[in-house]
Amino acid sequence: MKEKKRSVKPFFTQYRGRFAPSPSGELHFGSLLAAMASYADARSQNGLWLLRIDDIDQQRVIPHSDQHIVQSLEQIGFQWDGEISYQSQCISNYEEALEKLIQMGLVYPCHCSRKQIKVLSHDGVYSGTCRHRIIKKNFFHHSLDKNSALRLKVNSDKLFFSDEIQQNCQQNLAREVGDFVIFRRDQVFSYQLSVVVDDYISQISHIIRGFDLLDSTARQIYLQQQLGYPTPKYAHIPLAVNEKQIKLSKLSQAKKIKSNLSTLISAAQFLGQSIMTDKDYDKIEDFWQHLFLIWDINKISKMEKKEIMV
Numbered sequence: 685m686k687e688k689k690r691s692v693k694p695f696f697t698q699y700r701g702r703f704a705p706s707p708s709g710e711l712h713f714g715s716l717l718a719a720m721a722s723y724a725d726a727r728s729q730n731g732l733w734l735l736r737i738d739d740i741d742q743q744r745v746i747p748h749s750d751q752h753i754v755q756s757l758e759q760i761g762f763q764w765d766g767e768i769s770y771q772s773q774c775i776s777n778y779e780e781a782l783e784k785l786i787q788m789g790l791v792y793p794c795h796c797s798r799k800q801i802k803v804l805s806h807d808g809v810y811s812g813t814c815r816h817r818i819i820k821k822n823f824f825h826h827s828l829d830k831n832s833a834l835r836l837k838v839n840s841d842k843l844f845f846s847d848e849i850q851q852n853c854q855q856n857l858a859r860e861v862g863d864f865v866i867f868r869r870d871q872v873f874s875y876q877l878s879v880v881v882d883d884y885i886s887q888i889s890h891i892i893r894g895f896d897l898l899d900s901t902a903r904q905i906y907l908q909q910q911l912g913y914p915t916p917k918y919a920h921i922p923l924a925v926n927e928k929q930i931k932l933s934k935l936s937q938a939k940k941i942k943s944n945l946s947t948l949i950s951a952a953q954f955l956g957q958s959i960m961t962d963k964d965y966d967k968i969e970d971f972w973q974h975l976f977l978i979w980d981i982n983k984i985s986k987m988e989k990k991e992i993m994v
């Protein structure tokens with residue numbers, strides 16, 4: 685791929701936020717929080733808000749759940765800008781990014797089995813067993829080595845970033861993560877790579893999402909740096925947990941949200957916003973207009989998780 689030198693223009697000329705659910709279940713309270721925080725933050729700053737379906741991992745996709753999520757969002761008054769995008773339709777973008785990383789000599793095939801990785805890794809950090817391996821040219825065209833994953837070489841620099849809620853964060857990728865997988869053994873692009881490429885293509889300037897993804901942020905920033913992408917602003921909201929401290933997610937069988945005003949009010953309260961009661965709003969649009977007006981990201985708790993009664 686040839687790259688022409690272009691005159692540098694500021695990348696983020698506008699606030700562009702996004703919500704990117706994976707279509708592996710209904711919209712539950714935990715994902716509603718990420719949707720609401722990203723939506724309200726965008727609208728309170730006159731920004732755009734995009735909707736993307738993260739369906740790169742087709743194994744995890746539950747048929748029609750994308751439509752159910754979209755319907756749920758519509759019923760409670762979310763309005764996104766532009767068309768909904770689907771990761772499964774963007775594969776060539778990921779291939780291009782991977783190709784670039786390969787050209788830079790940062791990628792190698794890993795033949796280790798899950799068992800080997802477990803034995804050799806300390807605290808889940810990949811030991812770099814396959815670092816000496818050379819990737820064959822035209823990886824995709826030969827579509828060889830069905831049994832290998834591709835890993836990205838990391839360095840031992842400490843990576844610092846500022847999170848709008850969690851504030852100063854740092855991670856040493858070499859010590860805490862190790863060379864990580866960007867293309868999986870089952871021939872699927874990794875979450876880390878696909879998200880970074882999508883956010884770049886959509887020029888996302890602000891990413892607001894659940895605390896569980898804080899740990900992925902340094903990897904994503906590292907990828908942005910290698911690919912020459914700008915780094916958006918990040919904010920990680922606390923995870924909603926039940927009384928047993930289990931995260932409300934598809935795995936813990938979190939229920940589909942009720943599409944009504946009181947659900948929205950519970951979510952806004954969870955996010956620390958000074959919202960009124962459901963009797964104070966005539967309709968859902970009034971709630972949203974009020975939330976955009978009073979939205980204050982600084983009121984969101986810095987905790988990793990927070991209990992919710994639903």
Ligand SMILES: [Zn+2]
Nearest residue numbers: 794795796814
């Ligand atoms: Zn390996």
